[in-house]
Amino acid sequence: MIERLCIVGVGLIGGSLARAARRAGLCRRVVGVDADAANLQRAQALGVVDRGCADVAEGAKDADVVLIAVPVQATEAVLAALKPVWNSRAVYTDAGSTKVNVLEAAERVFGSLPANFVPGHPIAGAERSGVDASHADLFRHKRVILTPAAETAPAAVQRVAELWRGAGAEVSEMEPLRHDQVLAATSHLPHVAAFALVDMLGREDETEAIFRYAAGGFRDFTRIASSDAAMWRDICLANREPILQRIEGLRDELGQVAALIASGDGDALLQLFQRAKAARQRFLDLYENNHHAQ
Structure with a gap:
């Protein structure tokens, strides 16, 4: 049981994890930290958090688990704000969509990676944002990727994994660059x-x-x-x-398609479209199998 869960950034992701953790009985108390005072008030009114504050250090002090759910460019500033109250008995994780830069930010702030910091990425989202868009089922049957470094304590990884699984997610690990x-x-x-x-x-x-x-x-x-x-x-x-590498690849692929259309090579164009259709069907089959297996 988490006595005190701190969510830094009570938006779609942070708010949804707070809702899921509360519903599953994973935590006793949720403290929300958000720079947007109106959003924070809304989070309290909705019962997503028990208490809200604008100061990162104040909100995270005495927390057992801290989730950093802010835009990736803001992660370093949050880590720096957490540094004075960083607790070796607590576990810290993030929900950023990129991971190498988060690890680099942690190294800049702390000099080396703290053993109790577990970088993570829930692959779940929606077009809407803010706490009003959050809901307890957002992570149900969704994948969460944890990207621990060599320095990361296995016990910390386990604790974060248990939190996400409790929220309904399927948890896997991956090397940050990969x-x-x-x-x-x-x-x-x-x-x-x-x-x-x-x-x-x-x-x-x-x-x-x-x-x-x-x-x-x-x-x-x-x-x-x-x-x-x-x-x-x-x-x-x-x-x-x-x-940029992927954009270059797409540019090359579009160039090939354009060349086939320009030359009137219907057979080659058909083969390309059929390959793509078959590849997408393989993805759908894999997704359906994974979904039903859970």
Whole structure:
């Protein structure tokens, strides 16, 4: 049982973990820390947190477990604010979408990685943000990746894993750089592509006509372009090299498709589309099997 859970950043992710932990009886008391006073008041009114405060050190003092659920670019500042009250008996973790930069930030703040800091990433989200978007089932059947370093204490990893499992998530471990490379391909590149496509069409003269005649396929593909713009700016800057490599790969692939269309090579175009369709079906089959196995 966690006596005192501190959530730094009571938004979609932080608020949802607080709700899930409370519902599962994993903690006695939740303290929320948030720079947005209105959001913090809302969190208290909704019963997501028992107490709220604006000061990171004050909120985290005497906590058993601290979750840092802020935009990745703000993680270092939060770690620096936590440093004076860092407790060797507590466990600290984060929910950032990139991991190498978080480990580097911790090394800059502490000189070396604290054994009780467990970097993590819940692969769950929504287009809406803020505590009003949070709900206790957000992590149910979702994957949470923990990326401990060599210095990370196994007991700390276990405690964080138990918290996420208690919230309904499937927990796995991955090397930090590998995490950033995988997420660049499966999450970051699709978001960048969706933002770029909508921006391109949004700047065209006949925008209204284009959007008026857009069918379900356009809505499905571009849904993620409704995501939090500041958060995705931060992710792109934090995971710059892996994302740039994937953008180059997509640029090459689009070039090949353009060449096939230009040359009228219908057979090769069909083969490419069939390969892609089959690859997506493999993904769907794998997802369904994993989902039903839980």
